[in-house]
Amino acid sequence: QKEVEQDPGPLSVPEGAIVSLNCTYSNSAFQYFMWYRQYSRKGPELLMYTYSSGNKEDGRFTAQVDKSSKYISLFIRDSQPSDSATYLCAMRFQGAQKLVFGQGTRLTINP
Amino acid sequence: EPEVTQTPSHQVTQMGQEVILRCVPISNHLYFYWYRQILGQKVEFLVSFYNNEISEKSEIFDDQFSVERPDGSNFTLKIRSTKLEDSAMYFCASSEVPPHNEQFFGPGTRLTVL
Numbered sequence: 717q718k719e720v721e722q723d724p725g726p727l728s729v730p731e732g733a734i735v736s737l738n739c740t741y742s743n744s745a746f747q748y749f750m751w752y753r754q755y756s757r758k759g760p761e762l763l764m765y766t767y768s769s770g771n772k773e774d775g776r777f778t779a780q781v782d783k784s785s786k787y788i789s790l791f792i793r794d795s796q797p798s799d800s801a802t803y804l805c806a807m808r809f810q811g812a813q814k815l816v817f818g819q820g821t822r823l824t825i826n827p
Numbered sequence: 828e829p830e831v832t833q834t835p836s837h838q839v840t841q842m843g844q845e846v847i848l849r850c851v852p853i854s855n856h857l858y859f860y861w862y863r864q865i866l867g868q869k870v871e872f873l874v875s876f877y878n879n880e881i882s883e884k885s886e887i888f889d890d891q892f893s894v895e896r897p898d899g900s901n902f903t904l905k906i907r908s909t910k911l912e913d914s915a916m917y918f919c920a921s922s923e924v925p926p927h928n929e930q931f932f933g934p935g936t937r938l939t940v941l
Contacts, residue, residue: 720869748928759831759918759932760870767928804870808928813858813883814872815930 719743722805722818731827735792739805739818742786746807746816749781751790754802754820763790763803795825829853831933833919839939840909848904848936850919859902860920860930861894863887870918876902909940 722739729735737751748767752760766772769783780789788807792799802822806815832851840846852859861873874884876894893905902921906913916937920930 750928752932757935759920759934762929762931765928806870813860813875814885815862815870816872817870819869 720805720807720816720818723821724819726822726824728824728826729795731795731797731825733795733825735795735799735823735825737790737792737803737805737821737823739788740786741788741807743809744783744786745809747810748808749779749788750806750808750815751777751779752804752806752817754804756801760804797825797827800824831919831921831931833917833933833936835936836934837937837939839941842911842940843908846906846909846938848906848917848919848938850902850904850933851900852902852919852921853923853931854900856921856923856931858882858922858924858930859894859896860922861904862918862920862932863915864918864935865912865915873904906938909938911940914938914940 720741750765751763753763754760764774764779766779766781769781772779776793778791802820804820805818808815834849859876862870864870872885874888874894875882891907895903916935918935919933922930
């Protein structure tokens with residue numbers, strides 16, 4: 717079983733739609749959860765991070781962690797064409813420095 | 828807004844040659860990292876560096892790799908004898924302090940080994 721799994725997509729939705737992006741993981745010791753956005757041929761850009769279970773909101777973005785199900789989500793409201801990118805989930809163990817990434821989901825928002 | 832910079836953006840080398848990839852982390856950051864992303868695959872951690880020494884490394888980071896902070900601003904990754912399978916995007920990242928959740932990535936160096 718892979719450590720972090722993420723559907724690579726591609727996912728294509730119309731402008732204004734609510735987007736749901738998800739990752740599952742196998743190791744319950746992960747404590748910190750991040751979402752990065754990566755435009756083509758660019759480095760990952762940190763969107764937000766959460767600790768343990770719960771929700772965190774930042775503008776149009778909401779991150780959700782369900783540790784009991786080992787499942788994390790990123791919701792994008794009122795999606796815009798500029799949100800078109802690859803979205804990477806990443807996780808970290810308590811006390812560790814390395815981030816463990818998912819495969820990334822390629823998202824396209826159609827005008 | 829401060830950002831991590833990397834040079835060169837693209838490096839082409841022959842198998843067996845040594846390459847040095849350069850990064851300038853964000854100026855007040857203390858922790859530095861290298862990750863790589865082989866085409867079509869996940870971003871993978873290579874190494875983290877703090878206070879002039881390696882603080883964590885992955886199994887990928889073998890004796891062929893080394894890191895250095897040669898001066899107050901640069902952070903380098905050296906690959907001693909490149910292999911075809913070293914072809915990838917190499918990302919440098921930095922963070923201010925623990926707990927290492929806010930790692931800021933540079934734009935990457937694409938390494939092509941022929």
